[in-house]
Amino acid sequence: MGIIIILSIILIGVVIMQIARITEISGKLRGEEAAMMDSNRRTGVYMLVFITLFLIFCVASALYYKNWMLGFGPHQSASEHGIALDGLFNTTLFWTGIVFVATQILLFWYSYKFQYKPGRKVKFLVHDTNLEIIWTALPAFVMCFLVVSGLKVWNETMADTNDEYIEIEAMGQQFNWLIRYPGEDNHLGERNYKLFTASNPFGQDWNDTKNHDDFHPAEIVLPKGKKVRVRITAKDVLHNFDLPHFRVKMDAIPGLPTYFVFTPNTTTEEYRERLRTVPEYQALSDPQDPESPLLWESFEYELACAELCGKGHYSMKRLVKIVEQEEYDAWVLAQQEQAWYPNNVKGKDEDPFKEMNAADQLKQELSIRKKNFMESVNNAIGAENPEERIFKLDNVKYKTGSAELADDSMYELNNLVEALTSFPKLRLELAGHTDNVGNPVNNQALSQRRAESVYNYLVNEGSIDSKRLKAVGYGDTKPVSSNDNEEGRRQNRRTEARITSN
Numbered sequence: 001m002g003i004i005i006i007l008s009i010i011l012i013g014v015v016i017m018q019i020a021r022i023t024e025i026s027g028k029l030r031g032e033e034a035a036m037m038d039s040n041r042r043t044g045v046y047m048l049v050f051i052t053l054f055l056i057f058c059v060a061s062a063l064y065y066k067n068w069m070l071g072f073g074p075h076q077s078a079s080e081h082g083i084a085l086d087g088l089f090n091t092t093l094f095w096t097g098i099v100f101v102a103t104q105i106l107l108f109w110y111s112y113k114f115q116y117k118p119g120r121k122v123k124f125l126v127h128d129t130n131l132e133i134i135w136t137a138l139p140a141f142v143m144c145f146l147v148v149s150g151l152k153v154w155n156e157t158m159a160d161t162n163d164e165y166i167e168i169e170a171m172g173q174q175f176n177w178l179i180r181y182p183g184e185d186n187h188l189g190e191r192n193y194k195l196f197t198a199s200n201p202f203g204q205d206w207n208d209t210k211n212h213d214d215f216h217p218a219e220i221v222l223p224k225g226k227k228v229r230v231r232i233t234a235k236d237v238l239h240n241f242d243l244p245h246f247r248v249k250m251d252a253i254p255g256l257p258t259y260f261v262f263t264p265n266t267t268t269e270e271y272r273e274r275l276r277t278v279p280e281y282q283a284l285s286d287p288q289d290p291e292s293p294l295l296w297e298s299f300e301y302e303l304a305c306a307e308l309c310g311k312g313h314y315s316m317k318r319l320v321k322i323v324e325q326e327e328y329d330a331w332v333l334a335q336q337e338q339a340w341y342p343n344n345v346k347g348k349d350e351d352p353f354k355e356m357n358a359a360d361q362l363k364q365e366l367s368i369r370k371k372n373f374m375e376s377v378n379n380a381i382g383a384e385n386p387e388e389r390i391f392k393l394d395n396v397k398y399k400t401g402s403a404e405l406a407d408d409s410m411y412e413l414n415n416l417v418e419a420l421t422s423f424p425k426l427r428l429e430l431a432g433h434t435d436n437v438g439n440p441v442n443n444q445a446l447s448q449r450r451a452e453s454v455y456n457y458l459v460n461e462g463s464i465d466s467k468r469l470k471a472v473g474y475g476d477t478k479p480v481s482s483n484d485n486e487e488g489r490r491q492n493r494r495t496e497a498r499i500t501s502n
C-alpha cells in the first residue's frame with residue numbers, strides 16, 4: 001500500500017512536469033505575453049473555484065457532523081462549568097470564523113482580480129496611521145475580550161470553594177487509570193511514592209487510618225448535582241485526565257498533583273434520552289449483531305487519557321457513570337465491601353496494625369461464639385422434647401488422648417458459667433462421648449474423665465454449686481453419626497450438657 005501511494009505521488013509529479021513543459025512549448029509557438037495572460041486568467045478562475053468549493057465543504061461537513069460534535073446539538077455539556085466553557089469556545093469560533101472566512105475570500109478573490117494586465121501599475125501605500133490604528137486596535141480589543149472572559153470562566157471553575165464536595169483521586173500509569181474513593185470517612189488517606197508495591201498500587205500509608213476504608217473501583221460513579229474534586233496524579237510519565245462530555249481536562253504530572261473541580265448535571269440515563277431522537281444514534285452499536293442495542297441505548301460517558309503517553313495510550317479508558325444520589329449511595333456501600341485495606345493488606349506483613357487486628361479478630365470471633373452458645377442454651381431450656389434439652393460444648397477441647405482441657409476451652413466454659421449463673425435453677429448432666437476407635441472400656445474411662453474435667457472447672461473456677469452438676473462418661477455407646485469416616489468420628493467425639501431440671 002505504502003509503495004503504491006509513493007509511486008502515485010511520483011507519477012502525479014511527472015504528469016504535472018509534462019503539462020508544464022507542453023505549456024512552455026505552446027507558449028513559445030503563440031508568443032510569450034499572450035500565453036502568460038491566458039495562463040494567469042485560468043489560474044485566477046481555478047483559485048475562485050477552489051475557494052468556493054472549499055468554503056462549501058467547510059460548512060457542509062460541519063452541518064453533516066454537527067450531531068457528533070461536543071458542544072452542539074445533543075452534546076451539550078454534562079457539567080455545570082462546561083456550559084460556560086462551551087459558550088467561550090463558541091464566542092471564539094464566532095470571531096475567528098468571521099476573520100477566517102473574510103481573509104480566505106479576499107485572498108483568493110484578489111489573486112483573480114489583480115492578475116497581470118498590460119499597463120496596470122501597482123499603487124504604493126507608504127504609511128497610513130489611521131489604518132495602523134484600526135488594524136492594531138481591532139484585534140487587540142477582540143483578544144482582550146476573549147482572554148478576560150476566558151480567565152473569568154477559568155477562575156470560577158477552578159476556585160476551591162468551601163462548598164461540600166466529594167474528593168476522588170485518579171492516578172495515570174502506563175497504561176490505565178487507577179481510581180481511589182475516600183470511603184465512609186470522606187477523606188482520602190496519606191500516600192507516599194516510596195510505598196508503591198504490587199500490593200499497594202497507590203502507595204497508601206497504612207499507618208494513616210483514613211486509608212483503611214478507601215476503595216479502588218474499576219469505574220467512576222458519581223451522583224448528579226454534587227461537586228466533585230478530582231486529585232490528579234501520575235505514576236510514571238505525563239498523562240492527561242480527560243472527561244470529554246464534562247469538559248474536564250487536566251494534565252496528570254508525576255510529582256506535581258493537579259486537580260479539577262466539576263459538578264455533573266446530567267445522569268447517564270438523561271444523556272441517553274437526549275440522544276434518543278437523534279438520527280445518527282439510531283444505528284446498531286455492533287453492526288455485525290442485529291440483537292445489539294442501538295447507539296443511544298448503549299451510550300456511556302468515559303474517562304480517557306488525552307496525552308500521547310506511549311504505545312498502550314489508546315487503552316487508558318474507564319467507564320464513567322452519573323447516577324441519582326440514592327443509586328450512588330448504594331454503589332458506595334457495595335464498593336465499601338471491597339475496600340483495599342481489609343481485603344489486601346489487613347493481617348499481612350505490611351499491615352502496621354497486624355497484631356492489634358489479630359486481637360480484634362479473636363475478640364470478634366469469641367463474641368459470635370458466645371452469642372451462638374447462649375442461643376443454644378436458651379433453645380435447650382425452652383424445648384419440650386427431652387431429646388432437644390441438650391446443648392453441645394463444641395468449643396471445649398482436650399489434649400490428644402488425655403482429659404486435660406485445651407487452653408482455649410475456657411472461653412466456652414466461662415460462657416457456661418455465665419449461663420448457670422443467670423439460670424440459678426438449671427441442673428446439668430455433663431456427658432462425655434468418644435468415637436469407637438480403640439478399646440470400649442478405655443473409651444468409657446476417657447469420656448468419664450473428660451466430663452469430670454469440665455465438672456471440676458465449673459465447680460473450682462466458676463464457683464458453681466457441685467450439687468447442680470453431674471459428670472457421666474458414655475464412651476462410644478451413643479454415637480450421633482457414623483464411625484466409618486473421619487467426619488462422623490469427629491462429630492461423635494463430643495461433650496454435651498443435658499438439662500436435668502430447670
Ligand SMILES: [Cu+2]
Pocket residue numbers: 172173238239240305306307308309313316
Ligand atoms: Cu496516558
